[in-house]
C-alpha cells in the first residue's frame with residue numbers, strides 16, 4: 560500500500576495554500592504524503608469518507624488550560640482538545656517554573672494532543688481563581704522562569720502574564736509585564752498577555768510588546784477594552800497589530816463579548832488567531848468546543864476560509880511552526896480535522912449571565928445571538944492516525 564490513511568471526497572480548506580476545493584488527502588508515516596484531485600481508494604490501508612464534509616489542517620488552539628488537578632481551570636487535554644478536533648493546543652500559563660515538571664511528566668508527555676505551553680511568569684502558575692498568582696510579587700521570578708524555559712524549551716514557547724487586578728492585587732501590571740518580557744527574552748520565547756481589568760491603559764501595555772507577542776482576550780467586555788468610548792484602545796490595537804503583535808480571542812467563560820468583537824471587526828481590527836480558553840469554567844458553555852467558537856466568528860461575518868486561517872495557519876505561525884503545523888502541504892505533520900457545516904437554528908452565547916466572578920461592576924452583560932448555521936467537529940487525525948479513543 561502506498562498510503563496509510565486516505566481522506567476521500569471532502570472539501571479541503573487550507574488557507575496556507577489558498578486551497579478551498581474538493582481534494583483527496585493521503586497520509587503516510589505520520590505526515591501528509593499527497594493532496595490530489597483524486598487518489599484511488601485501493602492505494603490506502605484505511606479510507607475515511609469525507610463526502611459532504613470540510614477537511615482542514617488540524618486545528619490549533621492557542622489558549623487552553625490542560626493541567627488537570629493542579630490548576631482548578633485545568634481539563635484533561637485529550638478530552639477537551641483532541642476529541643473535539645484540536646490536534647495542537649497551547650496551555651496558557653497553567654504552570655509556572657516551580658510546577659512545570661509535573662505538568663511535563665504527567666500531562667504533556669502522556670497526552671495524545673500535541674501540547675505546548677507558556678510558563679506563567681508566576682512560579683506557582685495558576686492555582687485558583689480565588690488566589691491571584693501575582694498578589695505576592697516574589698512569585699514573578701525572572702531567573703526561575705528562564706531556567707525552566709531553557710530546561711523545557713521543547714515544549715515551552717514563551718511566558719504568560721495575566722494582568723487583571725484580580726490576579727495582581729495591588730501590584731503593578733507594568734512591572735509584571737517587564738519581568739515577563741525579560742524572562743521570555745532569556746530563553747527566546749514570546750509573551751502572551753491576558754488583558755481586561757488592567758490597572759494600566761491597554762495602549763500603554765501593548766506599546767511594550769514585541770512583534771510576535773500575543774494579546775489574549777482581545778474582545779473582552781470589560782470597560783477598559785474595545786468598548787472604551789474614545790477609540791484609543793482600538794487605535795492602540797491596530798497599531799500593535801501593524802507592528803506584528805498577535806491579537807488572540809481567548810474566548811473563555813467571561814472574556815468574550817459579541818458587542819466588543821462586532822465593534823472591533825467593523826473597525827478593521829480582526830483577530831490574528833481564534834482560540835477558546837477552554838477550561839473547567841467554560842467547557843459546559845459558553846465555549847463548549849473550538850468549532851462553536853469558530854461558528855461565532857462566522858456569525859459575525861467571517862468566511863469559512865477566514866476562520867480556518869485563524870485556527871490553523873496563523874496560530875502555527877505564532878508558535879513558530881509555520882510549514883510544520885497548520886497546513887496540509889506534503890511533508891507537514893499529518894494532522895487533519897474534519898468538520899460539518901450544519902443548517903438550522905442555533906443559539907450562541909458570549910458569556911454566562913451567571914458569570915460574575917472576577918468582574919468589575921461595569922461589565923458588558925452576556926448576549927445571545929441566533930445563527931442559521933454552525934460548524935460541528937466530526938473526526939480528528941493526529942500524526943497520521945485517526946483518533947478513536949474507544950479502540951484503546
Ligand SMILES: [Zn+2]
Nearest residue numbers: 622624651836
Ligand atoms: Zn486562560
